[in-house]
Amino acid sequence: MKARPAARGGGMPSESPELSKEREPHRTARSRGFQLAGGCLASLLLLSLLPRAAQPAAPIAVLARLPPSRTTRVPTPAAASPDAPATRPPHVALLLLLIDSFPPWWPFLVASYARSHPHYQLVVVHTAPRPAVAAGDAHVHFEHAAKPALAARFASKLGARREDVEAKLASAKGLSDLKPFYGKVFEELLTDPRRRPRAEPYTHWGWVDWDLFFGDVRAVLPDAEVWRHDAITFAGATLGFAWAGQLTILRNNERTRELYKVVPGYLQLGLKSLGDGQSGWEERVFLRETLRREPNLSISFNMGAQFDHKAQWLTWVPFDHFWENGKLWRCARAPLAVKGRPPYFVQDRLKWQQEVALIQRNPQQFYRQQDRVCIRWDLDSSPWMCCPHSSGVAYDWYGGSLHARELPMLNGSDSLRLRLASRARDARVTMRMPSYDVCMEGGFFHAGLKPVGPRLQPECGEGTWALLDDIGRFSGKIQLLHEDCSRQ
Numbered sequence: 001m002k003a004r005p006a007a008r009g010g011g012m013p014s015e016s017p018e019l020s021k022e023r024e025p026h027r028t029a030r031s032r033g034f035q036l037a038g039g040c041l042a043s044l045l046l047l048s049l050l051p052r053a054a055q056p057a058a059p060i061a062v063l064a065r066l067p068p069s070r071t072t073r074v075p076t077p078a079a080a081s082p083d084a085p086a087t088r089p090p091h092v093a094l095l096l097l098l099i100d101s102f103p104p105w106w107p108f109l110v111a112s113y114a115r116s117h118p119h120y121q122l123v124v125v126h127t128a129p130r131p132a133v134a135a136g137d138a139h140v141h142f143e144h145a146a147k148p149a150l151a152a153r154f155a156s157k158l159g160a161r162r163e164d165v166e167a168k169l170a171s172a173k174g175l176s177d178l179k180p181f182y183g184k185v186f187e188e189l190l191t192d193p194r195r196r197p198r199a200e201p202y203t204h205w206g207w208v209d210w211d212l213f214f215g216d217v218r219a220v221l222p223d224a225e226v227w228r229h230d231a232i233t234f235a236g237a238t239l240g241f242a243w244a245g246q247l248t249i250l251r252n253n254e255r256t257r258e259l260y261k262v263v264p265g266y267l268q269l270g271l272k273s274l275g276d277g278q279s280g281w282e283e284r285v286f287l288r289e290t291l292r293r294e295p296n297l298s299i300s301f302n303m304g305a306q307f308d309h310k311a312q313w314l315t316w317v318p319f320d321h322f323w324e325n326g327k328l329w330r331c332a333r334a335p336l337a338v339k340g341r342p343p344y345f346v347q348d349r350l351k352w353q354q355e356v357a358l359i360q361r362n363p364q365q366f367y368r369q370q371d372r373v374c375i376r377w378d379l380d381s382s383p384w385m386c387c388p389h390s391s392g393v394a395y396d397w398y399g400g401s402l403h404a405r406e407l408p409m410l411n412g413s414d415s416l417r418l419r420l421a422s423r424a425r426d427a428r429v430t431m432r433m434p435s436y437d438v439c440m441e442g443g444f445f446h447a448g449l450k451p452v453g454p455r456l457q458p459e460c461g462e463g464t465w466a467l468l469d470d471i472g473r474f475s476g477k478i479q480l481l482h483e484d485c486s487r488q
Contacts, residue, residue: 089119089218090226091200092249093190094208095182098126099147099169103210105449107457108323108478111135112214114461115326118198120217122208123189125150135458141197143189154178157185164271174278176245177270179207180286183250183257190252205257206249211448211474213467215328219410220305220443229300229396231256236446237311240376240387241301241395242283243290246446260286262293284381291382291397298398303390304407305443309469309476311391314375316341320431321445321467322420328445329412331420331436342373344391346406355388356395356404412439423464423481427453431466445469449478460485 103109110133113122117139125143127150145153151169155162158181168174178185183205189195190205204226226232226249233248235241250256260266269281290297307330312319316338322329337343346352358366363385366372374386384402387395396403417436424431447469451457458465463483469476 089223090203091118092120092204092206092226093123093202093252094120094206094247094249095186095189096122096124096208096210097175097178097182098124098128098210099175101128102126102131103448105211105213105451105478106131107133107135108449108451108465109210109213110137110140111458111461112323112326114139116214116217118200119223120214121197121202123186125186125189133457135460141189143186154181154185157181157187158267158270160267160271164267164273167273168271171273171277174272174274176209176278177272177280177282179245179248180243180260180266180282181270182207183252184260187257190257202252204249205252206247207245209246209446211446212246213323213328213445213449215323215441215443215445216326217305217443219327220441221302225300229298229398231297232300232302234302234306234444235390236303236306236308237314237390238375239283240390241287241382241384242376243287244306245283246306247444259290259294259297262286262289264289284378287381288379295400296398298396301387301395301397302407303387303394304392304409306446307442307444308446309471311344313471314342315344315391317344318432320420320424320433320436321469322423322439323445323465323467324416324420325462325464328442329416329420329439330442331412331417331433331439333433333435334437336438342375342389342391346389346393349406352389353404356402359384359386359388360402410441412441420464424466427466427479427481429453429466429468429479429481431468447476448474449476450474451479452477453479455480455483459483462487 110122113120114135121141122139123141123143125145127145127147130137130142130144147166147169151162151165154160154165154169158165168178183190190202193199193201196202221232231248231250233242233244234246235244236246250259260270263269263281263286266281269279269285272279272281290299307319307321307328311317311330315336317332317336320331322331336345337347355366355372360383363383366388367374367377367385373388375390376386379385388404392407392409394405394407396405417439420439421431421433421435425434445467447467449467449469452468458480460483462485464481466479466481467476468479
């Protein structure tokens with residue numbers, strides 16, 4: 001998470017009808033009967049409009065203390081793509097820029113992308129020599145570029161001064177500011193059939209961080225969900241409303257590849273040199289201007305697919321994270337709520353929907369409430385300032401308003417929970433908990449983890465890893481607990 005100072009000034013007005021209203025009491029039994037009948041009819045109509053959610057391997061409500069996790073309201077965006085046949089999966093190119101060196105966790109990161117390939121293709125543009133990986137990296141598309149040629153490419157594609165690009169490429173964290181430019185700068189990798197590793201055209205593109213480990217993405221993010229929106233961004237527990245720098249996916253067309261142009265002075269912001277720092281425009285200013293200038297762009301803020309330590313920091317619920325055979329798991333003990341802290345799951349659905357309506361109608365009034373849950377508070381990214389809830393939910397922007405819905409969480413089996421706990425014990429790795437009541441499946445894990453233990457990289461993609469995350473973004477560890485390469 002990157003800290004941002006609170007911005008001054010106003011945001012874009014956003015008008016939306018209330019998502020729910022309190023009903024006025026009726027005085028007579030007859031009117032109460034009409035109200036009940038009408039309510040039942042409305043509920044049946046609403047349920048008939050809901051799209052089918054992904055069926056979990058086991059319901060999350062395996063314990064009475066755990067709330068059911070289901071999609072409560074998923075209106076279909078009016079801007080749903082007409083060229084998205086349900087039978088055709090999306091083909092997503094995820095662009096990653098690496099300057100000078102590859103991170104120490106690279107062998108694990110590469111292995112984590114194998115299960116989602118070829119539907120999610122990692123495209124790595126790098127200046128350093130490609131490292132040897134024991135588990136293999138044939139599923140990754142590498143594009144080597146010398147630094148001078150890379151700087152010339154950015155300058156030519158963006159119409160920027162080469163010295164400004166060179167200064168930016170010399171930074172470290174500041175490289176994040178360049179992500180919105182990737183679609184234009186590396187356009188040939190996205191559109192030229194001769195530059196693709198496979199024949200299928202890329203239907204979507206996106207940027208991805210160098211410290212994002214993949215799980216079984218299509219199990220957590222159904223193909224229909226990708227087609228339903230022009231863009232999906234994965235802000236995680238604490239980033240709030242923003243174009244997430246760790247992972248954002250957009251439909252592959254000229255409009256999205258040049259979407260950065262909605263920001264006045266995008267070159268000055270994107271190439272701003274702050275030593276090794278970043279201006280942060282790509283997450284907040286970029287979203288604010290997108291909402292203002294491209295109001296018909298349908299955007300989904302997916303707050304449930306990404307796992308990291310931040311949800312624990314926010315909720316005070318302890319979690320253990322594992323990667324096993326291409327799937328990512330967050331395991332915990334019940335209950336998944338701590339008094340006085342934001343719950344992991346939405347507890348009061350009606351109240352939550354009312355809060356979402358309030359942040360659109362009057363965000364200042366929402367902020368003044370003593371019992372409000374506010375993940376972020378600023379006007380630099382959106383008119384809503386903050387998320388009323390940010391774990392296991394999504395917010396969809398289309399038609400000029402924000403729509404809130406819960407996300408289905410896929411719960412692992414009893415045998416999975418027992419196996420993961422025993423893998424850690426057998427490897428003598430201390431986790432936060434010795435056993436688990438629930439293991440929820442996620443799509444991605446975001447943190448830089450230093451490999452530790454007797455083996456510092458996997459030999460294959462059939463194994464179990466402990467993701468020993470910590471409060472610091474690069475202070476956690478990753479350890480291989482078990483591996484069975486005979487299955488490959």
